[in-house]
Amino acid sequence: MARVRNKIQRQFERHLKTDDPLSIVTDMRAQAEQGGHNQCVLFLDGLSGFFDAVTKTYEQYEDKNKMALRNLELSSDELNEANRKLERLNRSMEAMLESLGPALLFFNKAGLCADTYSHSCLTLLESNPSGQYIWDVLKCTAEEKASFEKLLTLAFKNISAMTIEDLFRIAPHFYKHSKGLFIQVSYRPIFGNSGSLQGILLIAEDLTEETNYKALAKEKEKQTEKILRLIQNRKDYLSLISQIEEFFLSEAPRFYEQISLVDLKGELHTLKGLAGSFYMDDFAEIMQDLESEIVKPDTTLRLAFEHIEQAIAHIYSSVEDAKAFMRSIFGDVETLDPDTVTVRRSELLEFYEHLSADEDPNLIQKRYYQTFLTVPITALMRSLDQHIRETASKLGKAMKPSRIEGDAFRVPAGVYDDMFSSLVHLVRNAIDHGIERAEDRVLSGKSPEGQIMVRAERYDLGDDPWFRIIFKDDGAGIDTKKIRERMKALSMESAGLSDQDVTQNIFMPGFSSKRGVSVISGRGVGLSAVTKEVRKLGGSVFVNSEPGKGTTFVIDLPFKDNPELVSEH
Template sequence: MMAEVRSMEQDTTQHEKSVGDAVLTEGVRHVDVVHVSLAGLSAIVAFLLFAIALPVFEKPPVTHPLSFAVMVIVSFIGIIGLYVLNFRVHKHVTDQARLTEVLVNSLGQGFVVFDREGVCGNVYSQACLDLLETVPAGKNITDVLQIPEENKSDFKDWLEVLFQPDHALSFDDVVRFFPSFFSHSSQRRVSLIYRPLYGKSGLLRNLVLIATDQTEEYAARQAAAHQQNFAEMICRIFKDRNQFRSTLEHVRSFLQESENLDENTLNVPNLLRGIHTLKASLKQFNLTDFSEIMHQVETDLRGPEVNSKTDFLARLTPCRQKIASALARTNEEISSLIGKECEWRGTVREIVENDIYAFAEELIAVKADPELVQRYLEVIVAVPIRECFHSFERELRELVGMMDKQVKPIIFEGTNPRVLTKSLQNLLFSLTHISRNISDHGIEPPVTRMARGKDSAGQVKILFEIVSSLRGEGEQDLRIVISDDGNGIDPTRVREKLAIQDPEGEWRFEDDKKVIQRILTFGFTTMDKVTALSGRGVGMEAVELEVSKLNGSIAVSSELYKGATFEIKVPYSMSLKGS
């Protein structure tokens, strides 16, 4: 591979050298033509002068008509020949100049030459009109670049230094003091580069200014930097989550404490110290946008116009709104990382779930106060059930994206009961099959949805609630309802598949509502072929099996082209025996 790369580099170098030689040879050839023309013209002039000067040297002048005619004809032919040669050279030079103009303009860069006095020449590229917003010819470069009056003298001084043959600084060292960007009226990012033009003596003769529109490149770099900054922010948050939570809690506290201040309760130094501390804390987690807003707030509150507490309070209100908006954006941005239902309760420590349950069992074993045990289970061991569905939501979003479909964020309805997850782990794990079923069978492609009068993006809803159970008095069930607004389940399609798999089955006597429950049986699928997501007929049966293990129930309902609903009920208990 390395040998191939070296070979390609050699070929490229040889090609560039050949092109350079060809261009040089063509240029030298036309210079030679000019030299020949000048030599020929000189010979003709010398010949005519010799004929005129014959009497001066006491030689008989040309008096014979034939001789005179020969001289005139030869001179005329020579002049015509030289004119033709020079015409060809002129045509070639003109063509080359036009080609150069096209090439330079095609680069989209502004080129302009200026001298020691800063006066721009008459040769410039068309892009100057767009990038520098002026015709530079004949103008001073300080006016072209819109250099402020107070900086023009410095620019001219450095320009003078640059043209001095004995100055100690290099060209690059001096041009660092020249403007590197042009202030464009359309907020475009126009970079400025300077290149020297040296004469035959080796002395600097002119400068070439190259203006380049880097707006898109700069935007791409900014986007990449933002992504890198976001990745760094994530790493820092997960590395020190407790400090991060504490930082945002301090921001919230600041907003609350500064809400209803008046001139009597206002303590300006304390508020400014708090803002300054928050700015530094936010910067630690690479929350650069939030930190910059805090910096702007601090600058506004310390402004020269703030001369009294009344002025300070007048500025404090819009500043608080900026901080509140930044806090809301930050919470939204990191919600996918730490959960939408995250509660900010100060320092958090991680403990292995098995250790949490083991300690509860120890409390029971030593016959601790039942109320204390129950309180421990409800507050420490149990978790809000919506937290158990973060992976479901993420998987659904990823699967739908893989299939070039669209889905909106899940809408959670009902309550958010705390549950002991130990007994629910297998059920929660099996719900991946419902996620896959919705992605593959339920949500339609955007074009199909719009043709049916729906939004191009599908909608999934999940409801949680605790309901009374039919098992006995005082018993409760956890009810989980997962629904989508997609294709729904076609009972006719189900019957067609059942007719192939079980021609004499009891399904023949079932109504639509009951027959679609067959999708929960082992081996049944409405798919004609197996895909990476579904088609084997085991996924939904796996969900039904886990529900059955918990002595629960699952039911399917559907309306064709309106969506499908999966309703799961499992016993709800807040005791280890029930879990």
């Protein structure tokens, strides 16, 4: 209105020569009463132009108003159409979210979940996630929550060299459903136009049915692996059954010969480990139960024997099941001898050719020894690789293929079997105690998968031939602080000892710095069993560990039984 008033004011000044028309009207009235009409004439002469100008002004404003109204109507129509489209899109999004099987939700850098989520969250995640923290929705432990918060900081501040996808590999990937459903969780980054991370999309899927099928398939796969394991290691399997029968079921059971609880625990622990490597799970459980009884503070050797006597029936049943399984693969196992040597037909023919060639008797003797009485050291080490894969699978640890490397030489068959069998304890301790969880390895800048290296080296010690087995993992290393604490608990002095010297105490019987016991490890007798077998052969074992980098066991052994005949040629 002020603009119109100003415009009319200007028209008054232009056409009526005044900026105060009311005063002119008053003067005109006075002049008219006095008979003077000059001012009135001037005013009336200008009225025509004034009215034309006012009319034109209003016409101009009317045109502008009409145009503005028309534009407003157009904008309103466009806005209404846009609103209708948005409403249709929202309905479509809502219908899509409601109909989707997976649960979808979004959370920000603080871990707070957005109001937008799929209806499946109510069933798969058992809650309305709106306004909740993601770790509360997933029912995380305090440790998992702290890890999640650290993860979000690294992701949203972009202060990690790892990709968002790699970072979220350490986030919780399973939701513990109250009804036992198997809910798998995955994460997808959401980036803005600038390329910065704006939020995270969580996808939760019910894989219960698929998991059940996989479990069934895994059980069949396990059965297949067990069969292959027996086919590839029939002699070792028969030897184990023979050891079990000799120790528990013979007319003069060898367990009565044990002179201390420490020795008895070592034997049980070794048998448990070997049984586990051949999938004799029932027997391994029996051994674990016996260990649990033996380690009780008030247990005497006589009481331990009584516990074993009570378990004899179960042990016998387990051994019979193992034999039945063996018969289903190989036929009558009773005719099979653990000491039987399997020789390829080609090797027999080759040896026959050497006999026919009338060679030097000493050379023939050497060939005979190499062909029939020795085994490649790599064959013994490869059995450890099987233990590594099986133990990692049981413990759920991600492992790269193990590295088997070193010198090529042969050792007398049977001489080192017990020692290599005891190395199953190194495998189990390395994977259970040393190799970290995948998420912890990633946070430490390592590959998610751990790795174990086994190397064989031959050397001379003075005039005597020796060989060395190096067993190395890339895990967390040995915590010497815990070793010192354990030594203190056992009234052992550690002051003044180097960390390396302190670490050697892990070979002591009953020495373990890890709490918790499983069918895999945890009794503190495994490493002492290794030491026992190594020393029986006149060898030595040493351990070296670096925090965060891993642990290395070095086993030095002398050649036994005609070592001059075992070199490769």
